[in-house]
Amino acid sequence: MACCLKDELLCSICLSIYQDPVSFGCEHYFCRKCITEHWSRQEPHGTRDCPECRRTFADPLLSPSLKLSNIVERYSAFPLDAILNAQRSSYPCKDHEKVKLFCLTDKSLVCFFCDEPALHEQHQVTTIEEAYEEIQREMKEQLATLQDSEKGHTEALQLLQRQLTETKSSAKSLRATIGDAFERLHRFLRERQKSMLEELEMDTARKLADIEHKIQRYSQQLRDVKEGIQILQERLNETGRHDFLEGVAVTSERCYTCLEFTKTQKSCPLCPVHK
Numbered sequence: 001m002a003c004c005l006k007d008e009l010l011c012s013i014c015l016s017i018y019q020d021p022v023s024f025g026c027e028h029y030f031c032r033k034c035i036t037e038h039w040s041r042q043e044p045h046g047t048r049d050c051p052e053c054r055r056t057f058a059d060p061l062l063s064p065s066l067k068l069s070n071i072v073e074r075y076s077a078f079p080l081d082a083i084l085n086a087q088r089s090s091y092p093c094k095d096h097e098k099v100k101l102f103c104l105t106d107k108s109l110v111c112f113f114c115d116e117p118a119l120h121e122q123h124q125v126t127t128i129e130e131a132y133e134e135i136q137r138e139m140k141e142q143l144a145t146l147q148d149s150e151k152g153h154t155e156a157l158q159l160l161q162r163q164l165t166e167t168k169s170s171a172k173s174l175r176a177t178i179g180d181a182f183e184r185l186h187r188f189l190r191e192r193q194k195s196m197l198e199e200l201e202m203d204t205a206r207k208l209a210d211i212e213h214k215i216q217r218y219s220q221q222l223r224d225v226k227e228g229i230q231i232l233q234e235r236l237n238e239t240g241r242h243d244f245l246e247g248v249a250v251t252s253e254r255c256y257t258c259l260e261f262t263k264t265q266k267s268c269p270l271c272p273v274h275k
Contacts, residue, residue, distance in 0.1 A: 006075070009075060012051060013051055014031060016031075017072055017075070017076065018030075018068060018072050019031045019033065020069070021069055022035065022062040022063060023062075024061060024062055024063065025060055026050045026053050026055050026057075029065060029068060032062060035051075048060050101127060102131035103124070104126060104134065224258050227254075228255040231254055
């Protein structure tokens with residue numbers, strides 16, 4: 001499985017693990033340096049081709065692949081070869097004696113009969129037992145770190161979940177409180193509005209009744225005044241002295257009421273007095 005993964009991480013130009021992988025439209029990946037050198041051997045102002053699918057592009061833009069870079073970085077940092085070799089550490093070299101050494105630098109088993117000494121020159125080489133203890137200790141430390149991280153993230157998520165629940169509950173309670181408060185306020189305002197409107201209707205009814213009564217009274221008095229005016233005008237229109245004085249007693253009696261009214265009521269109490 002490790003070999004298959006490694007094959008997927010090889011640049012088809014340099015046949016090594018990707019260094020700064022990029023793509024440019026055809027979904028094939030190459031090291032930035034490799035594809036740049038490949039194109040540098042082509043015409044300066046011509047099209048650029050893909051070494052794998054042979055598709056051509058005009059002035060292609062190299063797009064870095066952060067996801068592939070992360071995969072390469074994790075693969076390079078994880079000692080897969082050391083794990084595979086550690087599983088075979090109890091087996092002897094197929095051509096020589098049992099393998100007893102391990103190169104911590106290369107993360108590989110060492111057989112001095114097979115390997116060139118220069119391959120591990122200045123490398124940190126130790127026994128299988130010490131390498132096993134060292135790598136196991138490192139993995140346990142990594143495991144403890146990840147477990148601590150898992151615990152921290154779990155506790156943080158639990159805290160956030162509680163905060164989420166409490167916030168929703170608090171908002172629900174506050175929403176109900178606000179709703180009740182405004183409902184009471186609306187009920188008070190509706191009752192107050194009803195009371196004020198009823199008072200207005202009663203006051204208006206009293207005023208209208210009083211005004212109607214006065215209208216009727218003043219209308220009747222106006223008719224009496226007009227009748228008095230008419231009687232006086234008719235009397236004044238008599239040309240003969242005899243005819244003028246003949247009915248003056250009746251005229252004076254009929255106008256007496258109107259004259260008495262004009263002495264006490266100079267004008268309508270609701271209207272301004274005209275001077």
